Amino acid sequence: MPDKSNLISIYDTTLRDGAQREGLSLSLEDKVRIARQLDELGIPFIEGGWPGANPKDVQFFWQLQEEPLQQAELVAFCSTRRPKIAAADEPMFQAILAAGTRWVTIFGKSWDLHVIEGLKTSEDENLAMIGDTIAYLRSQGRRVIYDAEHWFDGYKHNPEYALKTLEAARQAGAEWLVLCDTNGGTLPHEISQVVREVVQATGGTTPVGIHTHNDADTAVANAIAAVMEGATMVQGTINGYGERCGNANLCSVIPNLQLKLGYKCLEDHHLASLTQASRFVSEVANLAPDEHAAFVGRSAFAHKGGIHVSAVERNPLTYEHLQPEKIGNVRRIVISDQAGLSNILAKARSFGMTLDKQHPACRQILQRLKELESQGYQFEAAEASFDLLMRQALGHRQQMFELKGFQIHCDIGVTKNALATVKVAVNGKDILAAAEGNGPVSALDDALRKALVNFYPAIAAFHLTDYKVRILDSGAGTAAKTRVLVESSNGHQRWNTVGVSGNILEASYQAVVEGIEYGLLLESATDLELAGSTVLVQ
Template identity: 75%
Template sequence: MTRPASAAIAVYDTTLRDGAQREGLSLSLEDKLRIAHCLDRLGVKFIEGGWPGANPKDVQFFWELQQRPLQQAEVVAFCSTRRPGQIAGEDELLKALLAAGTTWVTIFGKSWDLHVVEGLKTSLDENLVMISDSIAYLRTCDRRVIYDAEHWFDGYLANPDYALQTLAAAIEAGAEWIVLCDTNGGCLPHQISEIVAAVLDRFPSLAPDQTGPQLGIHTHNDSETAVANAIAAVQAGARMVHGTINGYGERCGNANLCSVIPNLQLKLGYDCVETEQLMQLTATSRLVSEIVNLAPDDHAAYVGQSAFAHKGGIHVSAVERNPLTYEHIRPEQVGNLRRIVISEQSGLSNVLAKARSFGLDLQRNDPACRDLLARLKELESQGYQFEAAEASFDLLMREATGDRPHFFDLKDFHVHCSKQRQELNALATVKVAVTGRDILESAEGNGPVSALDAALRKAIGSFYPAVMQFHLSDYKVRILDGAAGTSAKTRVLVESSNGSQRWSTVGVSGNIIEASYQAVVEGIEYGLLLQQQAPLQAAEKP
């Protein structure tokens, strides 16, 4: 593989804004923060946090990140150019953009004359001034600017001279990145290559070997070519790639970074993230899918559960002799695992890999491995998934190794819900055994899960005062087999917090309340385990 000149690629993730526009996808503030820190660990250079002038939740996100800063990624606030006929310094959207407090900002402007005339209802000349005014003003406010040329490819095909004028306005005003956007997702790779080459011919200073502003690419998947289009643009000279984890986005989605990054790095020799960070790609994909509460695509390239799965016959025997016979890369390069579907050894390897990812060094000949494998297979056949439920998997491993603490036994519980004055009230009663004593307690909540959580913490609070600091920070429900109707199994994912730490647990049942109580009970149990470990960790510090 020949290493390309100017091989560094700036990966720009827009899952939190463009990805969140996918139909059926909704992110809470805490969801956005968790995903941002996950992307930061992956090594993404830029993380677009949202549009602070258009969404109050995004304003809170940027404030929260100041208290919980990222380690290496640049968080980016997003906005449009100023409105027609206004002064940039007086535009309310640009004021909100500046208030987000980010060093880098992205603004988008119109490239297509159709959008200028019919969308903005203004003149082509005024649109050029809007672009240059907005960028120049942001530069005077010490912001570094990424310019998204919206509908660039459609605009160029309709009126190339004017589209190129919009880029000239952005370059002259001081934008450091010029991002060409296939907003409608209708282009094919050969068109992308040809048009990027035309842009570089018109603006040689944008070439990768120059020191001035650089080119980026932002593609949508309406023609099922977003990944291929992004790669074509990079090969033609772009050095920033926009995309989302798992390809989430409006309509048919955006370029899938889970495919773009390994294709560029492993196949073409570009530097996107560190090698160790690339090995986190599969875990990142699955964690984000759990956070957004969408089922992961088992057959997704690189990161899917079936991406390196082999089922019997000649494939299996060949792969066992030499994996290259039926695998285009080593799955470990992207953090995935080879799966021989009918092989017990493959299952054991999965368990060992999972255990290592949680810091437990199990050996293949350890009897606990077999117990853990059997239990894991049983639970996963019931619908359990542990990628986003680290606490539940930690408890499962401790149970197999005989190291799981026993804090309490939940003997019985009842939940009663009623609706009064248009408000739903829930009352939960629990019977718990602690140190040989039976405790009966009840508590109310705004729903059955919160009531159950409150009753359980109340019952054991006098024995374990720390639980009074615990609270549920997130609760997600997924129907696993929708075709089964009301008898379908339900998976519940609960995130708990003690104010300084957060952990996730999972429960599965045909009854949503039972699935919830499983996750809630394990959440409290794990919180107590963390509390128990804290004094030991403090004592070990010099």
């Protein structure tokens, strides 16, 4: 049996508090997909939104009544009743009850400043609003979590009154008292002291939770500090999404509590899905994942310096604070001009190639790598290109087609389309093809694929998914050298290639051509083992 004193209830508010992030907009379908992903992750409480606040949230709760989550408790969110209105007569509670959830989270005012200036009512009426609201919802068969809004600011200014608000919630039947750092400016040592005093004041009669915002960049540390002082619920969001600077990032809170401090947040097999869940949510939210995020970022366990790589190859503990597999991440060996032979050997193994330091190609690859990176190439962000570089040195790279020439014509009139004409040779046969695109790179890519698709039908499924340009020596003005990074996909895999030139179209061509070449390698049954999954964007 698990030690219940060590259990931490994780409460996810990505769909409500997280969705308040600037630039984040979730459709009904998005919310349902994220809710089901969180359910699969084993999150105990999932806050779905405020029923009645907008039609989308109403439909969301209706849809999950028809097709319930498998294990998580779906939670509706709402404020206390308004001043001078009985909870039973408060219209907004009808939508809350209609949502059909067993649990409801109610937030109320803890700070007397907000009571007087925000609600424009008396302190006693605020206490009545808290108690009446919770008692009414309990009478309707709901279980209630009470979020004490602006708790830490309120407690600092008037601790006696702030504690009265918690007592009103507790006496009315709230089963959790969650302390909210709504402005996000409290520091960890303050959190520790206040939570300790609240736990002592309440005598442990009602469990305490923590809800922190990240305005001082301490939301994760604050959540951990609260747990260490007795909080047994942590509210936060996947990837730390939220208003202003965000909320406590559950992707950091959970592994810190479970793997570093020994608390139980998720089952181990669920914890191993954390990285995948983080990336899934960022994908659905249409936000680029933070590749340098702790624990779940693509670079969280990436090793670049040659000495680091050599040490990690002997014992990962030398430069890793935990095993990446425990949270579903992977170790990556990054190739750059800081690489040594250890990087080359490790990267070759990740591609399924067996090399040792005595292999004549090993130093050739390292020398070529450093030459190209000095010219502006960046292989740590274009591992498919590096795979092709290694194949070239080992004599394994096949020339699938040869460029004979290309021309691009750009129309800057009404249509703003570009026309690309390419001439390539395949098996000694010349092919001429032309295509239009939304810009020169798109047109070039389309023309190349049009020329090659009859010889390589798999190309029909290839498409560009990302295109990045960087000016390497801006002081040179229009003569500056340009680096182009291209991400390509075949619908179920993605890979990155790079090109560098003083001519942006030439750089783009290099990256696009290598993207097509590498995609064909992935499609080739004889090359799948050599291609290796590590090169793919996780």
